[in-house]
Amino acid sequence: MKDNFARQYIHITGIVQGVGFRPFVYQLALQYALVGWVINDSEGVKIDAQGCTDNLEQFIIELQQQAPPLSRIDQMTMTPLSLWLVAEKPTVFSIEKSQHCDSTTVCVSPDQGLCNACKQDIANPTSRYYHYPFTNCTHCGPRYSITRALPYDRVSTSMARFALCSDCQQAYENPLDRRYHAQPISCAVCGPWTWFIDYHDDVVSDELTQQAAINQLAKRLQAGAVVAIKGLGGFHLVCDGTNTDAVAQLRHIKHRQQKPLAVMVADIETAQQLVIGEQIEWQALDSQARPIVLMHKPQAVTYSTCDDDVAVNVAMNVAPNVPYLGVMLPYTPLHYLLFTALAEINATPVLVMTSANVSGMPIATDIEQIKHQFWGAIDSVLDHNRPIVHACDDSVVHYAGGKMHTLRMARGYAPYSQFGHKSETITLALGAQQKSTIALALPQQWVLSPYIGDLNNLDTEQRYQQTVIDLQGLYQVTAPQLVCDKHASYFSSDYAKQLILKSKTPLKLLQVQHHHAHVLAVMAEFNLTQPVLGFTFDGTGQGDDGTVWGGEVLLTSCQDYQRIGYLRPFRLLGGEKAIKEPARLLFAMLLECYCLDDIKAMQLSAFSSWNDLYFNNLYRLWQSGSRSPYTSSMGRFIDAWACLLGLVDKVDYEGQCGLLLEQAAKQELCHIPLSFQITENGIIDWQPLLAHVLPLVGEIKDEQRQIWINSLAHSVFMAIAKMMVTIAKQYPHYAVVLGGGVFQNRVLVDQIYDQFSTHPQPLYCGEKLPSNDGAIAAGQLWCALHHHHIDSIVESQES
DSSP, X not given: OGGGEEEEEEEEEEEOSSSSHHHHHHHHHHHTTOEEEEEEETTEEEEEEXXXXXXXXXXXXXXXXXXXXXXXXXXXXEEEEOOOOTTTOOSSEEEOOOBOOSSOOOOOOOOBOOXXXXXXXXXXXXXXXXXXXXXXXXXXXXXXXXXXXXXOOGGGXXXXXXXXXXXXXXXXXXXXXXXXXXXTOOOXXXXXXXXXXXXXXXXXXXXXXXXXXXXXXXXXXXXXXXEEEEOSSSEEEEEETTOHHHHHHHHHHHTOSXXXXXXXXXXXXXXXXXOBOOHHHHHHHTSTTOXXXXXXXXXXXXXXXXXXXXXXXXXXXXXXXXXXXXXXXXXXXXXXXXXXXXXXXXXXXXXXXXXXXXXXXXXXXXXXXXXXXXXXXXXXXXXXXXXXXXXXXXXXXXXXXXXXXXXXXXXXXXXXXXXXXXXXXXXXXXXXXXXXXXXXXXXXXXXXXXXXXXXXXXXXXXXXXXXXHHHHHHTTOOOSEEEEESOTTSHHHHHHHHHHHHOSSOEEEEEEOHHHHHHHHHHHHTTOXXXXXXXXXXXXXXXXXXXXXXXXXXXXXXXXXEEXXXXXXXXXXXXXXXXXXXXXXXXXXXXXXXXXXXXXXXXXXXXXXXXXXXHHHHHHHHHHOTTOOEEOOHHHHHHHHHHHTTSOSSOOSTTHHHHHHHHHHTSOOOOOOOOOEEOTTOEEEOHHHHHHHGGXXXXXXXXXXXXXXXXXHHHHHHXXXXXXXXXXXXXXXXXXXXXXXXXXXXXXXXXXHHHHTTOSSOEXXXXXXXXXXXXHXXXXXXXXXXXXXXXXXXXXXXX
């Protein structure tokens, strides 16, 4: 009889806390008549189970196959144990109280959108969660944004201040209830609440709460107001997406004049009236992560209601002059209740919803930050009293090359964790200057933080430093080893030095070249450890030779790289000014090939506002090299090309030139063969493209001009893709890796995947991790994880 029974100790790591894993284990154990226990601790979920051998085997199989939808099992280890003695044997299967351990191998779960069951609860008048804006269960709701420490228990979250009522306590303690140990569980009796703050006509009032507050906000939106709403990871600025004046006012408030804005709509049916896309895009839009999905605009973007058949246009200034519209669906109960309130007053179900921050600042997470940035500018606020522990912006994704790619990794996707690569030393990677994130290597996993922002102001720098403290605090570690960019002027690099000076113990420091880290980030995502051929195209990054790199071809290993090719350099005339005025870039490129008088004689439209004095001043700047470093940046080359085609004069936001080129490249075309010349020493020469195009400038008739512009936009992307294949063929035994912000360009990535489709070399481009600087910290960490010895040891002042 004894041979028919077995006992197993099971240790599961991954995203297994805050996702209903213990009640899932409990119910499965009851189903298979097992006895024992399951427990949460900072090392994951641990199970001690005994029962019929066949039942126990099936139990283990279903643990992996039927795991809760929000969970992720990274590793499951099983250790056979001796059967319990009769006196020791448990009579039931139980869920034990969470424990803390010295090490932490559990993963922090990202925040998740409202599940269908909770959505039904808030719409059901007989439910005690009816119209309650903080409804959640183990399958949805806040996680990372409210977590102070691991393991993930209520006392370690910002919900600790809300004592459970008897009904919620009963649900919380019942393993068969959907809300068993749902740490943010609450209801209107015991939980957080919303209230309406009226700033209209300088009158401050906050008397309305819960549904009445939401109803009042809906009326203000209908009337054309710009309001602020507190969400999961921060506030949004919100207005009617069909009201041009309201959108213009929001842009004025946010200091964001042209950069596209995203909209939130009530449901998929509404979204289908606004954008078109592939099935995989619709799946991403409707996924529980609820990202912003950049989807194609149809020729005419309208929304028509079935009730009155009235067409409503999305305001043209929401996403002007670009081919895509960012769309997301509601992801909190509050959002659903707001759209219900809008429907009840027949208001437009399209809301511009953008992070509440003045351009360049971090997203606001409390009412004091809203007052500081927007007092006197917005109409009203919908606030609530559940504290946001960790700021987390909306994630952004798009479809290119037949795959979904993350552009901004935040709510729903971050923190990103990857299990399986063991680290002997806990290591903190500090990322770059733009789109900053940080990464942490733990003994059995590495973690990448959500998007923080550009480190260009004190507020974002403070948010960044707090994230460093918080991420290490979550995992109860202090890293003795740091990794940063080689660029000494980056705040993140300087901060590494600050940490070293403040430390009471010696810290090791590894510095990784920026473009090497771009390639390494993709290698980290796909767990690549063998050398690869890396194309790393971006805007700027300090090169080892003192110039500004950004169009690099690198033979890359985890530890080092060899620069085997790069874009022909040209000067950044006036440094940062050239990025904002791409005509300077075009002029600098032409000066590499032609004399000043010949350039003036071309009478290019890009220089139509320049007089002789301006030409001559820039020419002297170019000759002297003063404040005009050389760059090999593919991003800056694309800016110059957009300027040559007359698509842009002044740059209002990062990536604008590339987006405008995409817009043109998707239009009516004729074939214009363009190609780079690749020299014997690996220089990718763009002069043949200019030589081909410049003679045509004066010959193109006005009626053909737009077709010519569109064709040259498309042709330059094709030329880049073909150039990459040509180089890759010289290194047939290497996988090809694409890293850098230029690879966020959809037309280019489509061309690259098309060109490589018949090519035998494997092709990798960031999918879960962004191609831009948001993944630099992951690349830095990947380098550190494969460095067996870091020589650079910097002593603290005290030591």
